[in-house]
Amino acid sequence: MSTETTNAARAFKGTHTEGRSPEELRELVSHMGAELELAPAETIIEWAAATFGERFAITSSMGDALLAHLAAKVVPGVDIVFLDTGYHFVETIGTRDAVAATMDVNVVTILPPLTVEQQDAAYGKDLYKTDPDLCCKLRKVDPLATSLDGYDAWASGLRRAETRNRVVAPVIGWDAKKGKVKVSPIARWSDEQVESYMAENGVLVNPLVYDNYPSIGCWPCTRRVAPGDDPRSGRWAGTNKTECGLHS
Numbered sequence: 001m002s003t004e005t006t007n008a009a010r011a012f013k014g015t016h017t018e019g020r021s022p023e024e025l026r027e028l029v030s031h032m033g034a035e036l037e038l039a040p041a042e043t044i045i046e047w048a049a050a051t052f053g054e055r056f057a058i059t060s061s062m063g064d065a066l067l068a069h070l071a072a073k074v075v076p077g078v079d080i081v082f083l084d085t086g087y088h089f090v091e092t093i094g095t096r097d098a099v100a101a102t103m104d105v106n107v108v109t110i111l112p113p114l115t116v117e118q119q120d121a122a123y124g125k126d127l128y129k130t131d132p133d134l135c136c137k138l139r140k141v142d143p144l145a146t147s148l149d150g151y152d153a154w155a156s157g158l159r160r161a162e163t164r165n166r167v168v169a170p171v172i173g174w175d176a177k178k179g180k181v182k183v184s185p186i187a188r189w190s191d192e193q194v195e196s197y198m199a200e201n202g203v204l205v206n207p208l209v210y211d212n213y214p215s216i217g218c219w220p221c222t223r224r225v226a227p228g229d230d231p232r233s234g235r236w237a238g239t240n241k242t243e244c245g246l247h248s
Helices: 022-036 041-055 066-074 090-102 116-123 132-150 191-201 207-211
Strands: 002-006 056-059 079-083 106-110 153-155 172-175 180-183
Touching: 022 041, 022 172, 022 180, 041 056, 041 066, 041 153, 041 180, 056 066, 066 079, 066 191, 079 132, 090 106, 090 207, 106 132, 116 132
Parallel strands: 002 106, 056 079, 056 153, 079 106, 153 180
Antiparallel strands: 172 180
16 A cells, blocks of 8 residues: 655556567457456456556546455555646545555556646646646646556546446457557446445545535536536536547
8 A cells, every 4th residue: 555656657566567569469459358348347457467467557536446446356556547637626635545545556646747837837827728628638648648658558447327428438448549458347337336336345435426526527627516417517517528538
């Protein structure tokens, strides 16, 4: 249980230290994607860890610790990569710290190259207002891509039930932009399955969830959601933006 701040995340002490070529990785996806499509989430994570060793990481936005909880059961010590954009709610940072302190995983915090103040100086104050896509690119998309340089595969908590854009998310897929295998262990889980697992296992949840923030991003771009509304309607409310770019 540890946390470190770095711009190049590599800590899980496993095997397979030599990276595979993109061709080899795509071949793995073509062979294992269909085979693991209906497998339990724990089995999918276990396969990824056995296949990629220390070159496998899990990403988390710390809306909850569901994926970290699943991973800790089958892959103790696995890297949990967290992007600290500089714009997070204090509750999100607190959830990250709680995961690091109480779970058998290695929380690795990734920082963008520019601080918020440096970004303001270079691109103008409050870039999230004037160009939210560029802000997400500078503070999320590019830092994640850089942090994954030492990995062949990465996992996220992406679920098909969340938005129309995510309906086709494969359990094991090929992330062409990053040149990595993308693992989505809970892609098939419904909202009810998520709620049931977290309740039965006492999974850590970001306190903002109980304050009508079902989808949590940076504080300037996240709003409360009215009961019954789309859980992601509080993200970039009032704009046409629906994704930060990490999954597109």
